[in-house]
Amino acid sequence: MNKKNLPKVSTDGLFRQNIVLMSGLVTAPIIVAATTFERALILTLSFLLISYTSILICRFIPRKIVYTVRILAYVGVAAVMYIPTALLLNAWFPETAHQVSIYVEILIVNSLLLAKTESRFYLMPYNEMALDALMYVLGYAIAAFVVGMIREFLAFGQLFGFRVCDAPMPAAKTTFFGFILVGILAAVCRAITNHRRRRSEHADSIRKGAE
Amino acid sequence: MEVIARIISVAMVSVFVQNAIFDRAFGSNVVIYASRKNDTVIGFTIGITAMTTIASIVSYFLDSVLLQTQFGWLFMPLIYAAVIGALYVLALLFFWRVFPKLFRRMRKYVHLAIFNCTVIGALFLNSNYGSDLPSYIGYGFGTGIGFFLACFLLNVAREKLDSEKIPRVFRGYPIMLIYIGVVSLAFYALAGYTANF
């Protein structure tokens, strides 16, 4: 297979431009609702089914239409995608889906769909865009699962739903703890990204010096 | 008089006890963006408050039909999106015709002020907890004022939060979140833990 025909995969969405930890575009569900592994899974699936599919579908809306009208179409498509998503989540997670329902409903106006599409996705070829958007969804999933697992352990003393010990900090499921935890994780993510960037710049400068 | 008292009491609950930012984290990215300048604080507040109040009034009449049907909850996001979209277009037309200079200034930000989790979240919370028209209006109005409170608190602390003394990895977005978290901790003493989403 010719390597030139393969779409370029950018992993920006995983860490460097993670929409939860670096850009802060979609934070409300993670901060409030991601308190267990199961909830994080529900939020990730809902984000994949609503946002990702809407991005793929809305790519076909002509760019000639003014942004004022296009944004209505984006929200409309996302609201339509919510219907099968809600039915699916209620079938797979009958007890827990209801508890996080409002944070699935507000995904129809999330900033990945309304802002990032215009500034990044729709400037790329379709295949590249699909992979790039998938990276962003995976970045969201990473943030959701990390936050969910930490809070599940602290607030309930459980891991993946199995009880391990007494709850060390029952208030870890509160909103303020979510804000502080996501803030600290954002700083850690930034530190790791900066460290990797400096290493790659250092490696580049050594290579250029050798040349 | 009773109606006004009910609106005010529900609005107070919405501002302090169930604040859209500090209790629900709705629109936390918008509040971080809007708190950068005094103009954007006022502009976003007016936009969001007007939108939540008017949309809440419209959604009250729609909820009375939707909530009676078995699968009405599935179509709620679509209908609420249509309501917000219609109000958005009407608002743009109004400003374009009547205040063209203001329209040119706000054109860049108006979609961010209207299509965000704060506005649509207020409608969903109304459908869950609202009972009558005054409570819908109070909650919608209070959501906007609660947004202003969050924006104002961030704007006031901007000078310190943008300081170079803050460690580099915390500058910008992380320290804003931690600041909102500490204020949310303070408001928690008023609210208690709201388990129902």
Added chain:
Amino acid sequence: MITPITERDPRKLYLERFVFMAALLIPAVFRGGIRPIIISAVCIIFCMLTDWACCRIRRIKYDAKDPAIWFWGLSCAMLMPAGIPHILAGLAAVICVALGKHIFGGNENLVFSPPAIAAAFLIICYPGGMLYYPRAGEVIPMFSEYTGTLARSVEYSMKLGTVPTQSPLDILLGNVPGAIGTVNILVILVIGICMLIKHSTSFTAMISAIATVAGISALYPRIGVSPLMSVFYELSTGSLLFGIIFMAAEPYLLPKRRAARVIYGIVLGYTVMMFRYFGKVEMCFVFALLITNALSGCFDTIVENVIWWKRNYISSFEGNKNKLQQGGVKLTDTQEIELPAKYRYNTPPIDGAVKSRKPRKPTAAPITDEPDEPETPAEAPEKEVGDE
């Protein structure tokens, strides 16, 4: 002559306040044995260790003799019950320094009171450990877990709407269940007066906060007692007096102007009472202090704006000029009322010195015989609304 609080060296101020606060350990030891001293030592040591670790991570110089760290460690201990597990005391110290100080950039960029953050965090996360107190007079083991009976504070009975069963004398002498350093009202009052004389705390902030609390509690008593007793109970419970004297007037957090400090005290007192009336948690002083700290940045700005407005719109030009001349300020012929720097739009310097202008770049490119380089198309900028 004693220097006002805002002009004093913060290090000396914190050291004085630390020494004054340490005096509260004496009645605490009489009430509960050596354990209050152990808890205080644990808090202070963990504060210092956390400060050292954070300085190493941030690669900045560590100051082992920073009195602010000792003060905050002791404040955290004073807000805790004597029977609290040592591990929670250590956790409070870590949160106080790591979250309260270093994440926000150090002593000179504080946004919130560090011991208030630690106390608030622990009250929400571990209410059982923070809001249940050993009875007065019970001997508490130094290192092992306390297994005796625990009681709720006087503030709890007021929150339920009942009149406290303890007599006012018991409350004044500290013979009630409460935190280590916040129940000895008489001792706190005496120390407060000493601190006022030494200018180790802010008179304006303290008096305005106490007056606001007293006024609101007299007008709207929470329990069925006379206004005077309502004022007494409100001031002597819930760590209020301790918090106003020691924690509210932090040198790094206090507004600079006196009028701003009055506003600060009023807002603090009002917020405390609102939390007491409508809140769900005890010890709400620390929560009210967090909100007042968040607002304190705007008090100086409000006062400066009011002063500028008064000077330039209410007073006449001639009146201001005469006032300035009588004050001994020498005006030249071209000098006008001095505006604050932020309002100086295109005004020349007062002494008339003209700054040399930088040479302007030519508006048109010079005519040459060489062909122009073709322009490269500009790349579409990535606009991300909402991004940092």
